[in-house]
Amino acid sequence: MKFKCIFLLVFICSISNAQDNLRLSEIANTPLFFNPAQISTGKLFDLFHTSRWVGYSGAPGTTLFSVQLKAPNEKVSYGGMFFDDVTGAQSQSEISAFYSYTFEALKDLKLSLGISGGLRNIKLDNSLLLVYDKDDPVFRENINTILPNMGLGITLNYHDWFMSFSSPSVFTSFFTYKNDYDIVYKRRLNSFLNIGRRNIDLNQIEGLHMDTAVLIASSLGAPISILLKNDWVYMDKVRFGLNLNYRSSIGFSFSYTLKKMYKFLYGFDYSTTDISNGLPSNSQYFMLSLQL
Numbered sequence: 001m002k003f004k005c006i007f008l009l010v011f012i013c014s015i016s017n018a019q020d021n022l023r024l025s026e027i028a029n030t031p032l033f034f035n036p037a038q039i040s041t042g043k044l045f046d047l048f049h050t051s052r053w054v055g056y057s058g059a060p061g062t063t064l065f066s067v068q069l070k071a072p073n074e075k076v077s078y079g080g081m082f083f084d085d086v087t088g089a090q091s092q093s094e095i096s097a098f099y100s101y102t103f104e105a106l107k108d109l110k111l112s113l114g115i116s117g118g119l120r121n122i123k124l125d126n127s128l129l130l131v132y133d134k135d136d137p138v139f140r141e142n143i144n145t146i147l148p149n150m151g152l153g154i155t156l157n158y159h160d161w162f163m164s165f166s167s168p169s170v171f172t173s174f175f176t177y178k179n180d181y182d183i184v185y186k187r188r189l190n191s192f193l194n195i196g197r198r199n200i201d202l203n204q205i206e207g208l209h210m211d212t213a214v215l216i217a218s219s220l221g222a223p224i225s226i227l228l229k230n231d232w233v234y235m236d237k238v239r240f241g242l243n244l245n246y247r248s249s250i251g252f253s254f255s256y257t258l259k260k261m262y263k264f265l266y267g268f269d270y271s272t273t274d275i276s277n278g279l280p281s282n283s284q285y286f287m288l289s290l291q292l
Helices: 002-013 024-028
Strands: 044-052 061-070 076-087 090-106 109-124 143-158 161-167 174-176 183-186 190-201 208-219 225-234 238-245 249-258 262-271 283-291
Touching: 024 208, 024 225, 024 238, 024 249, 024 262, 076 109, 090 143, 238 262
Parallel strands: none
Antiparallel strands: 044 061, 044 283, 061 076, 076 090, 090 109, 109 143, 143 161, 161 190, 174 183, 190 208, 208 225, 225 238, 238 249, 249 262, 262 283
């Protein structure tokens, strides 16, 4: 119990950091990316890829691969994740491991505490840039550096209701050039709040239920981002979802589960902002899952 209290105190004191280039609708389908406090139901393997600015050459893209396992005591979940993110001349890749412990805090109320840690590799290839001042010291050399990363999360489950708080990185990840004032890379502080309910019965059609959730991202120096997401699930095989990313985009997702083991998901987001200045700003994503 002493360990649980200390872990909870450290988490509350250090919620912060960034979400990279994934949109909230994409993050909602990859919960391990933003919250290490996960409950594994068995062996789960996920492969996720997203392409943003659909139709634009050199557009950003992100690939994630994660593995979640459950210990024999059914209280411990553990695993790892690898992601690779490319945006033009800059690329980031990270490999990390996570550990989650679940216990019953009160009757029917389960509490999960999670922690993750890993290393992030950041690269900048200046040969891909059109630099106006080639004598600028920031662009004379390519960048290739490795930074540590640690995430914390907490999830509460009460029957079909859930709520989680998390931070994918509690370290301030930034570095400068030799003069110490030209910031080359900076990862903004960020935290997540996720609230929702699963298995809402819809009596009109037998075998149909709905999952609903609100995902909120708070980033230092930026407006709060809010995602509203509803999924309709039929016979635990077919899932159709609609999402609204407030002031950003609307989208849908569709998934099909075969033999309770294999899952394929496709999603598409349509941007509702005018900041693209005529450039394509829509995104699409795919996910393959295997559950054993």
